[in-house]
Amino acid sequence: MGAGRPARRQPACAAGVFVKAGKDTRAAQEEIARLRVEIEQHNYRYYVEDAPSVSDAEYDGLMRRLEALEKDHPELVTPESPTQRVGATPLAAFGAVTHAVPMLSLGNAFDEEEVRAFDKRVTDTLRSSGQLGPAAEPDYFCELKLDGLAISLRYEDGKLAQAATRGDGQTGEDVTANIRTIRSIPLQLKAGAPRVLEVRGEVLMNRREFERLNEAQASRGEKVFVNPRNAAAGSLRQLDPKITAQRPLRFFAYGWGEVHGPAGRQAGKFDEPAPGTRETSTLPRDSHSAMLDWLGELGLPINTQHNRKARGADGLLDFYARVAKLRPTLAYDIDGVVYKVDSLPAQKVLGFVARAPRFALAHKYPAEEATTTLQDIEVQVGRTGAITPVARLQPVFVGGVTVTNATLHNEDEIRRKDVRIGDTVIVRRAGDVIPEVVGPVLEKRPADAREFRMVTACPVCGSAIERPEGEAIARCTGGLFCAAQRKQTLLHAAGRKALDIEGLGEKLVDQLVERGRVKSLADIYSLTVEELADYDRMGAKSAENLVHAIDKARKPTLGRLLFALGIRHVGETTARDVARHFGDMDAIMDASEEQLLEVADVGPAVAASIHRFFAEHHNRDIVHALRQQGVHPVAEAAARTGGFSGKTFVLTGTLPNWTREEATSHILAAGGKVSGSVSKKTAYVVAGAEAGSKLANAEKLGVPVLDEDGLKQLLGVRE
Ligand code: IVH
Numbered sequence: 001m002g003a004g005r006p007a008r009r010q011p012a013c014a015a016g017v018f019v020k021a022g023k024d025t026r027a028a029q030e031e032i033a034r035l036r037v038e039i040e041q042h043n044y045r046y047y048v049e050d051a052p053s054v055s056d057a058e059y060d061g062l063m064r065r066l067e068a069l070e071k072d073h074p075e076l077v078t079p080e081s082p083t084q085r086v087g088a089t090p091l092a093a094f095g096a097v098t099h100a101v102p103m104l105s106l107g108n109a110f111d112e113e114e115v116r117a118f119d120k121r122v123t124d125t126l127r128s129s130g131q132l133g134p135a136a137e138p139d140y141f142c143e144l145k146l147d148g149l150a151i152s153l154r155y156e157d158g159k160l161a162q163a164a165t166r167g168d169g170q171t172g173e174d175v176t177a178n179i180r181t182i183r184s185i186p187l188q189l190k191a192g193a194p195r196v197l198e199v200r201g202e203v204l205m206n207r208r209e210f211e212r213l214n215e216a217q218a219s220r221g222e223k224v225f226v227n228p229r230n231a232a233a234g235s236l237r238q239l240d241p242k243i244t245a246q247r248p249l250r251f252f253a254y255g256w257g258e259v260h261g262p263a264g265r266q267a268g269k270f271d272e273p274a275p276g277t278r279e280t281s282t283l284p285r286d287s288h289s290a291m292l293d294w295l296g297e298l299g300l301p302i303n304t305q306h307n308r309k310a311r312g313a314d315g316l317l318d319f320y321a322r323v324a325k326l327r328p329t330l331a332y333d334i335d336g337v338v339y340k341v342d343s344l345p346a347q348k349v350l351g352f353v354a355r356a357p358r359f360a361l362a363h364k365y366p367a368e369e370a371t372t373t374l375q376d377i378e379v380q381v382g383r384t385g386a387i388t389p390v391a392r393l394q395p396v397f398v399g400g401v402t403v404t405n406a407t408l409h410n411e412d413e414i415r416r417k418d419v420r421i422g423d424t425v426i427v428r429r430a431g432d433v434i435p436e437v438v439g440p441v442l443e444k445r446p447a448d449a450r451e452f453r454m455v456t457a458c459p460v461c462g463s464a465i466e467r468p469e470g471e472a473i474a475r476c477t478g479g480l481f482c483a484a485q486r487k488q489t490l491l492h493a494a495g496r497k498a499l500d501i502e503g504l505g506e507k508l509v510d511q512l513v514e515r516g517r518v519k520s521l522a523d524i525y526s527l528t529v530e531e532l533a534d535y536d537r538m539g540a541k542s543a544e545n546l547v548h549a550i551d552k553a554r555k556p557t558l559g560r561l562l563f564a565l566g567i568r569h570v571g572e573t574t575a576r577d578v579a580r581h582f583g584d585m586d587a588i589m590d591a592s593e594e595q596l597l598e599v600a601d602v603g604p605a606v607a608a609s610i611h612r613f614f615a616e617h618h619n620r621d622i623v624h625a626l627r628q629q630g631v632h633p634v635a636e637a638a639a640r641t642g643g644f645s646g647k648t649f650v651l652t653g654t655l656p657n658w659t660r661e662e663a664t665s666h667i668l669a670a671g672g673k674v675s676g677s678v679s680k681k682t683a684y685v686v687a688g689a690e691a692g693s694k695l696a697n698a699e700k701l702g703v704p705v706l707d708e709d710g711l712k713q714l715l716g717v718r719e
Pocket of ligand 1: 103104105106143144145146147148149150151166201202254255338356357360362
């Protein structure tokens with residue numbers, strides 16, 4: 001869901017559609033009530049479940065109808081109406097709110113040992129208090145540690161009465177007007193709410209929506225935010241709620257604060273719901289998980305997709321490892337996971353230490369962002385001559401590794417981020433993604449910070465640098481004359497998706513090119529064990545293995561060989577499609593643009609690029625030289641099982657054995673396609689653990705769903 005959607009879902013105040021209700025107040029009242037329920041249901045489906053049930057146009061229609069009725073009957077407008085989410089009048093300052101039940105923090109663990117120590121403390125205490133049998137292990141509830149900001153929502157008689165930030169834990173700021181604009185937060189709880197209910201949770205912004213917000217901010221010349229947490233905090237601390245209303249904020253509940261029923265105030269706590277009264281007797285008392293379910297039933301967004309029960313320290317560590325794998329695929333940032341003893345009576349026995357509960361623990365992941373000094377900006381030359389500015393950094397530990405270089409993408413990006421040499425910068429490394437410089441810390445900019453100047457000649461071969469009009473990327477014009485481009489071309493050709501020559505890595509390619517031994521791809525095939533053993537870091541055994549790998553690469557599939565040539569715009573899938581269509585290399589080399597356009601999914605840019613490539617003699621020479629070296633591609637397997645050509649698969653969740661890449665390559669090999677979103681045209685959805693809204697969509701649209709075994713069976717793969 002895009003950032004555009006929340007904005008489009010602003011009720012169009014000046015819609016100008018004035019529909020005279022033409023009914024008496026009673027009828028209007030009924031219709032208004034019906035519309036409000038319906039609109040909030042759509043909000044829930046859209047903002048919480050990520051599964052919209054109506055089109056934007058239908059939604060807008062309902063909203064306009066409600067606005068018109070309310071305009072006609074202003075006496076019927078209530079603060080809970082969805083029309084009131086546009087943002088109230090700006091404030092001069094935020095008021096202070098004293099939390100009835102303090103908002104505590106959590107103890108942290110950074111390694112396995114600390115998690116085991118936590119589990120042991122909990123187990124020992126619960127066993128000695130009789131809460132747990134002598135051999136029993138505690139049940140935990142595991143959640144994601146959302147990287148946003150903590151908020152307390154106070155509902156009175158089911159209506160949102162106040163919202164406050166955590167502040168120092170005792171006193172926070174009153175952000176009610178802003179919180180009311182967040183559409184996933186109910187203004188009115190469903191039936192069954194106690195007289196007072198404080199809900200604790202996290203406000204955050206999805207990464208994609210954060211990026212779009214930043215793009216929009218930058219294009220208006222306004223402040224860009226360094227990360228989603230910052231953007232969420234900045235958006236919530238706006239004195240003008242109309243601005244907050246434009247920001248794509250989300251909320252997840254993870255606990256409660258004060259809770260009491262109508263018979264006077266009861267001592268409600270995070271760990272201790274109010275006892276006694278008839279109304280409160282329906283409160284969940286047994287477990288944290290039941291409490292969350294109950295909050296969900298009241299209409300609050302709960303992270304049901306990822307929360308899990310676990311037993312014992314091993315169960316906790318499993319959860320941690322599983323979420324670590326999911327982390328890069330999540331829509332939002334997390335900085336760890338949280339383990340909570342599930343039993344509420346057990347939580348009570350464990351109690352609190354200082355300002356944190358003894359029954360809960362945050363297990364942190366390595367930070368994905370850190371600050372360091374930008375010592376210099378150098379440029380790298382890629383396979384196609386693209387010049388990429390690279391930041392040389394004071395080494396910094398981020399995302400679990402020490403980072404010394406980070407990409408700055410291109411010249412415009414450096415200007416947009418206003419990064420200068422000498423700056424203190426924020427560096428981000430998420431998952432296995434290449435580290436990048438997020439932006440400078442302006443307060444720390446030294447007086448002598450220098451702006452980056454793009455080189456005018458290639459630092460490797462001295463050829464001119466060109467930056468075509470309208471393109472972001474500057475390129476070295478040296479082609480294969482440029483040693484940097486030659487090296488990258490060879491590395492690309494040796495890559496796993498191309499000729500798959502194991503052992504032909506960067507260090508060796510550098511030496512082969514620098515010594516002038518390898519000038520083009522074909523030269524690789526004449527390397528001998530004896531000469532290779534003479535290269536740095538090459539033992540006799542690795543030389544032998546490499547020559548063996550090279551020999552194996554004399555029979556690549558035609559698609560792989562075509563991909564290995566590194567033609568611009570020709571990725572792995574296109575190469576395979578073209579290979580299947582033409583059947584042999586000569587036919588591809590001689591194909592006209594029109595003939596190339598006959599291949600399904602090949603458009604004009606790709607056809608022109610292939611045609612241009614083979615129009616160059618030196619490129620045809622490479623193919624001939626490869627033949628002379630005994631490289632004879634084998635025909636691309638036709639869509640193996642026949643029936644998958646053109647069929648689209650969608651992968652969701654984590655499969656037990658195959659990685660996403662493995663599943664994708666098996667599907668592609670069988671002639672199928674892989675897409676990121678489910679539609680009526682999807683042939684199959686392949687769902688693993690933690691499958692998300694795509695699975696729900698598949699079920700809704702009646703698309704067949706397979707698990708990993710089902711997929712293997714279908715593809716006829718035995719593994
Ligand atoms: S429980 C008694 N659960 O982490 C403490 N906190 O250091 C209640 N956070 O400021 C907190 N995700 O904003 C809890 N699933 C989660 C959380 C979570 C994020 C934040 C929270 C708090 C900080 C605790």
